[in-house]
Amino acid sequence: MTTTAPPAHPRPVPEHSPGAARGPRRPGRIRRIGLPYLLLLPALLLELLVHLVPMVIGITMSFKELTQFYIRQWGTAPWSGTDNYRLAVDFHGAVGEALLHSFLVTVVFTLLSVSLCWLIGTAAAIAMQDSFRGRGLLRTVFLVPYALPVYAAVITWAFMFQHDNGLVNHVLHDQLHLTDKPSFWLIGDNSFYALLTVSVWKGWPFAFLIVMAGLQNIPRELYEAAALDGAGMWQQIRRITLPSLRPVNQVLVLVLFLWTFNDFNTPYVLFGKSAPAAADLISIHIYQSSFVTWNFGTGSAMSVLLLLFLLVVTGAYLLLTSRGRRTADV
């Protein structure tokens, strides 16, 4: 049963014009309701232009036979159906095999780089938690790699990794005598470690910055109470610091993962357009497929596959971490 209570103060309705009961107020209301949407329209369209339109164009290109023959009028390139995708995931073919290799290199590289960035950043932030003489200066020094322009920093590393005159070989071989002979860092298998070193050097200050901000929100009383209860430094870190940093770390790890997985600047500046196989990150690989070998269709298909992979991984990560948090809350 439903009952409808009459309005306490019914609005007077002119008898001669029932249909136009709220007529005089309508334009103003529409204007009031519509204005926020109208004001949002530029931002929405800009978002559409900057992200969605290129994405749609990229997806369209991935279904086209887009080579140098059609690049001038790419809209007229013939449709190739799923050929580009089949070529990319045919792991018995040269293109698919190279993509798989590049993907696996990128996964291992990303896992190592993110782990090391997080570990060093967190350790440094915890070490900087208590005030001491020179803390401000050290914090500033720690942030230098993050503040430097990427190109300048990486090209400096490229000089340092040079076989003949590089600082790295000078220290490892000439001074510390850790290697039998000077190593190659910019070609061959060692290029992976060179890339990892630069990536971690460049990435850990960001982790340091974020973790340091997260630490500010942990009440000091918790540590004082734990200390009174006899908890040592490691127990305090395990039981207080890390659980309290959980929401911060959740975002930090995700951002570091996405940045590292898609990093283009570091390998490009370090190795040029043709990275050694051991350091052939997927971003460079796709660039090479598209802009060096001029297979824009295949390159687009690879980009779409990469996008799907990152979406799935990000979704699964967010699901798992939010479920973990809900469980913890219960």
Added chain:
Amino acid sequence: MRTMRAAAIGAATLSLALAATACGGGSATGGGSNDAPKTLTYWASNQGASVSADEKILRPELDKFEKKTGIKVKLEVVPWSDLLNRILTATTSGQGPDVMNIGNSWSASLQATGALLPWDAANFAKIGGKDRFVESALGSTGALGKDPAAVPLYSMAYALYYNKQAFAEAGISKPPVTWDELVADGKKIEATGKNGLGAEGSNLSNNIHQVFVLAKQHGADFFTTDGKPSFTSDGAVAAVKQYVDLMAKDKIVNQSNAEYAQNQSLSDFAKGRTGMVLWQTASATFKSMGMKDSEWGVTAAPVQSGAPGSGAQTNSMVAGINMAVFKNTHNLDGAAQFVKFMTSDEEQKLLNTTYGSIPPVKAAQLDPAFNAQGTAVLRQTLAGSAQALPQVADESQFETAVGTAVKDLFADAAAGRAVTTESVRAKLQKAQQQMPAK
């Protein structure tokens, strides 16, 4: 209320403008016009020691052109590393320069995009005719059987540069003519503590130039006559192996050269650390590195046996720069006038002398300036024993695929891994599989 209405109108206008922008762009259409007859934009490739040095060299010439025609040329010198990408971007958007320099080995690849103005008989007539240019230079202006996509501007060829003092110390009385002699001389130089020969193992283009010549000497080509890749023929494999063996087996190229890609081998040569280097038009670079002309000598690049010539006696690729007109130019007539000016006898003499290259224009080539120590060998090589790189649409991909294979093989040699006929063939096989399917 008035403010809100103004904001709403502003927002709606901006949205419409953005939507209109979104609908535009995409594919480039149309041909050239003469909408802007008083201006030209010129992308020059970086030829000199730096971008600013090129600007200083070219600006007076462009001013001269303006005085002559009333057309103002807006110059942009583009570094090599950016040039191809810049041209591709211009091709896609349809918004590019009116005239530009291209690497002559890119001619057929860029021709395939349809972005360059074809140089048919009528267009050539505007600049004095096709006969003014050297035949070998015209061979690098586009695919066989099609109107050229560009006009030759500067020609270059490979030669063997040697350090006179290093030769004297090693007891070498005359420069090598064959590869066997070069290896033997290289070993003598190595015995004195210097490096025998310099190489640029990580420079993909240079790798291609060297193995292309060696493949010719082994009677092989990297493409079949109908333009299909043929990277794994015995001759091609032998060529690549012979080049990498200079480091792996003969050990006259220092292992550190495997990671060279920025002309470090020239720097080593200029500093007296290396006895020989195979390079194209290096005299100006040596001078900029502080080496006196009297300190080095130059001779034709080696062959397997006998003397350089055509066919299997080829000892250089036809290197050089071409000048192309962008099909979407807004100053079609002005562009033709500018190409005519830059390829005139007078300008050819002046610019090629400055850059140490050889004029692809026959009349200009007769100038005594191109019969000097640094240029006579190059001129003779271009005239009789140089061949153009494959003029196929996939040339750019070939440079990357095979150039990278050679780079990887050098990395193997530097790491002490064996470079065998099988490992070379496997790398070339992989490179061939990476080429676009036909």
